[in-house]
Amino acid sequence: MGDSDEDVIYGYDEEEYGLDVNFNAAECAIGVLQQTSNNLIYLFGAAFLCLFLRKIPLVFRANAYMIISHFLIYQFSSEFWGIFRFFNMVTFSGIVMVGLKIRGNIILFTQIAIIMIFQLLLGTEYMLGVRGILMLHAMRVIAVGYELENSNGEPCTFSILEYLYFPPVLVMGPFLTHQQFVSFQYGQVGGFKQIVKNISLATVLLCGSLTALLISSCYLNMLKAPNVWVEDFIVALSFRTSNYFVCYLSQSVMQFLGTEIVVTEFGEIEWPRSMATIVSYWNIPMHMFLHTYIFSKNVFSTVCCNAFYTFVISSLLHGYDPQISITLLTLGFITFSEARFRRKLAKRFSMCVKAKECYEDCQHTNNGLISSLINFTFRILSLYHLIFTGMPFVDEYASTGYPWEHTYESYENHNFASLYISLALLLFSFLL
Known part of the structure; x- marks a missing residue:
């Protein structure tokens, strides 16, 4: 900023303290929150709907989940029909292979092949925008394949469909095993005190998630690195805080639904005992x-x-x-x-x-x-x-x-x- 009157009033020079005077963090934060708010409304709105849909018959519930899921995909993706084809291809192939009792390893590599083909057809840039959604969906199909490969009974198609298309975890996660999903789906909602507790904890987690988002997207950009070491530290910290945003947002949604799932532990990552600790706590459901x-x-x-x-x-x-x-x-x-x-x-x-x-x-x-x-x-x-x-x-x-x-x-x-x-x-x- 130089030796302006403002420097004299506040008593310091921002550039001397490593701040980028040309970057307005407040405007950035407002813009990021505005862009994020609509997606949050859709995400928590879908979660709220699912609380009521738990009581309807399985066939109708599975179809309702599929409709809501495709609506979310439409809102979160600029190339709806591309990802629509992928989702249904993954789902159809998974259900067919599970029904034929095909080994989980074959299902695993089939899903990986579909992901690669999808990226080849639609391009890397598009893939980067929807990679998280596609990966989570493929992981659910793989989990079903492994869990049901040794089962004696016939798998219920609609039970698998409601798991694969469960809207609250479709975009941001977290990954749920089929057993975890069943426990949620048929568990007790709880009384008024429990509902208030769930909403309160979900709000706290959401605030933590948005704080991480603002740090990653805005406030770290204020800093001017005096050397390459500090610059590398800032880039790495930005990468970690973006992960905290996604993890705590997904944890907030699950808490809103009444399910306590720990998705990440930033304390174990920022002050780790070992690299094994970081790998384990970076995304616990993924791990x-x-x-x-x-x-x-x-x-x-x-x-x-x-x-x-x-x-x-x-x-x-x-x-x-x-x-x-x-x-x-x-x-x-x-x-x-x-x-x-x-x-x-x-x-x-x-x-x-x-x-x-x-x-x-x-x-x-x-x-x-x-x-x-x-x-x-x-x-x-x-x-x-x-x-x-x-x-x-x-x-x-x-x-x-x-x-x-x-x-x-x-x-x-x-x-x-x-x-x-x-x-x-x-x-x-x-x-x-």
């Missing part, structure tokens, strides 16, 4: 899906291969996205290396330093200052890994897709530090 239906199926004989397979499947469910794939595989390598090293270290020196916190009755004996320092060091290291894996997600390519060269250059700017550190930990783990 449970991958653990239950992918990792726990033990496609391979070793934990390492199954972990790598899980991260590959996770990246494929996002469609063809080089940066997402590189980021997820990098996360997998960092997480596995750290967990293996800390597990070996804990066993070798009998200390509570594993990636996941020990139980209270563990048998480790050396839990003094050194153990605390090791855990603290890995917390700081995890914070750096958060920056390293989050810094490529700049706004420049957000709407068109991130080329792999951009990700490579971002890692190169940090001399691939996280990868080399993780490689060193992996090598040291073989020596312990």
Whole structure:
């Protein structure tokens, strides 16, 4: 702003304190909230309708859910007919394969193939706008396939349809297993006090979600980074807060419906014990899906291969996205290396330093200052890994897709530090 009268009145220079004087955060916040408000009305309106639709017969309820879902798709997507075709293709293929008792693994790869074909036909830019909706829908089909592949009875088509097209979780999530959905669908609504409690908690979660949205979209843009390290920190933080927006919004909707589901824990991410903690708490329902239906199926004989397979499947469910794939595989390598090293270290020196916190009755004996320092060091290291894996997600390519060269250059700017550190930990783990 320079040496204007306003600087004299307020006693500081915004540019000196790293603020972008040309960016109006208040106007940005008002604009973002205005754009978001209509979508929130549609989303919570659909949730409100579903509370009443629970009491009608299954056949009518399933059809009502399908109508509401397509209305939401129309509101949230600029290319309605493209995603309409995808949804019905996924649903039809899933129901047919479940009815034929086809194995869950085949259903899994069929859904991934459909996602890839959809992206090829409609383009990457369009795919980026609806990827979350498509991925969640495919995940529900996959979950049904795995849950019903060993069932003795005939699956009820309308029961599957109401699960696949449940409107409140269609756009933002969270992912619900078929069993979780059934528990909600046929559970008790509760009395007046419970309803007030649900609305109050949903409001608090919604406020937290919108706060994260404003931080990500507006307030972080006020900051002018004095160097590349601070700039990378801001970009990574913006990426994380955008995730908090989606997660807490979906949690708010479920709380409004009377179902308490924890979707994320920002405290466990912003001050993590390990990278395993971040992976687990980033999106808890997504993590449970991958653990239950992918990792726990033990496609391979070793934990390492199954972990790598899980991260590959996770990246494929996002469609063809080089940066997402590189980021997820990098996360997998960092997480596995750290967990293996800390597990070996804990066993070798009998200390509570594993990636996941020990139980209270563990048998480790050396839990003094050194153990605390090791855990603290890995917390700081995890914070750096958060920056390293989050810094490529700049706004420049957000709407068109991130080329792999951009990700490579971002890692190169940090001399691939996280990868080399993780490689060193992996090598040291073989020596312990």
